[in-house]
Amino acid sequence: MYQTDPPRPPQEVLPTMYDLPSELVGEPGLPDEFHIFQPRLLSETCQPSNYPAEEILIATDLNLYYDPRHPLWYKRPDWYLVLGVPRAQQQQDLRLSYVIWQEGVDPFLVVELLSPGTEQEDLGQTLREVNQPPTKWQVYEQILRIPYYVVFDRYSNRLRGFRLEGTHYQELSLPDQRLWLEEVQLGLGVWQGSYENTTGLWLRWYDASHEWKPTPTEQVEQERQRAEQERQRAEQERQRAEKLAEYLRNQGIDPDNLL
Numbered sequence: 092m093y094q095t096d097p098p099r100p101p102q103e104v105l106p107t108m109y110d111l112p113s114e115l116v117g118e119p120g121l122p123d124e125f126h127i128f129q130p131r132l133l134s135e136t137c138q139p140s141n142y143p144a145e146e147i148l149i150a151t152d153l154n155l156y157y158d159p160r161h162p163l164w165y166k167r168p169d170w171y172l173v174l175g176v177p178r179a180q181q182q183q184d185l186r187l188s189y190v191i192w193q194e195g196v197d198p199f200l201v202v203e204l205l206s207p208g209t210e211q212e213d214l215g216q217t218l219r220e221v222n223q224p225p226t227k228w229q230v231y232e233q234i235l236r237i238p239y240y241v242v243f244d245r246y247s248n249r250l251r252g253f254r255l256e257g258t259h260y261q262e263l264s265l266p267d268q269r270l271w272l273e274e275v276q277l278g279l280g281v282w283q284g285s286y287e288n289t290t291g292l293w294l295r296w297y298d299a300s301h302e303w304k305p306t307p308t309e310q311v312e313q314e315r316q317r318a319e320q321e322r323q324r325a326e327q328e329r330q331r332a333e334k335l336a337e338y339l340r341n342q343g344i345d346p347d348n349l350l
Contacts, residue, residue, distance in 0.1 A: 101159045105162050105193075108193065109187065111156055111187075111188055111190065112154070125204065126152075126204055126206075128286060129204055129245075129293060129294060130169055130202075130204075132293055132306065133149075133170050134170070135306040136296040136303070136304040136305070136306060137149055137172065138296070139174075139276060139277055140276050140277075140298075146176065146177065146178070147172070147174060147178065148172070149171075152167055153167070153168075154187075154188035155167065155171070155189050156188055157191050157234055158234065159191070159192040162192075165188070166227055168201045168203060169203050170204075171200060171201045171202065173196055173198045174199045174275070175196055176194055191235070197236065198235065199238055199274070199275075200239040200240075201239075203243075205244040205245070212227050212228070213228075213242055215227075215229075215232075228260075231260075232258075232259060232260050236255055237255065238254065238274075239252065239253070239255075240260060243294045245291075250268050252265055252270040267280075269281075269297070276298070277297070278297045278298075279295075280296075282297075282303055
């Protein structure tokens, strides 16, 4: 292809998500049950109050193509959040991958769930091999410069958070296993509870009041409980009114003609 003058933008000349692979069978770290349930809980409870839902992309195991000079290179984060991009409104527009040179917006947060086969790379403890793509850590820290990077180890139940300071990630102190993200008015923390009928320690979002954000199922249950409480309150009021009316009748007073 000949270079034009002026050069055409990357959006026009580089491959799109329709041209790039969206999955790779046999890739290390492919989801087990935990890697299915945990991202789902993160997605269900990620409800920023200061961003409209239609401008938030939540992705799980969605290929992230990051380098226009090497358009076939990608990473596959367990879970990530992008702010300020349109969500698909029609099924045919759902993303096959997230392609940086097409989208123009880098992720705000990446979450990796540590696995024995990927732990060293997730924590930046591996070196880039000759003639091979950069490591996850290098991509998140140096190429995309993602503001926040979080790793959760379900074997030790340890949450670790890193924030980009200048050109490098600095680990944050999380003595209570919670990380507050002011930009989205939400925090990530380790929650003890049952999800998908499985009890354990899970990573989920909480609000400014330190209350855990409810899942859709929990919201329905909360609404049911509120409705039941209101029904019980109304029934108690009715019974009190009936008792008062009966008392008035016993006193020779017609409760329907008190005026």
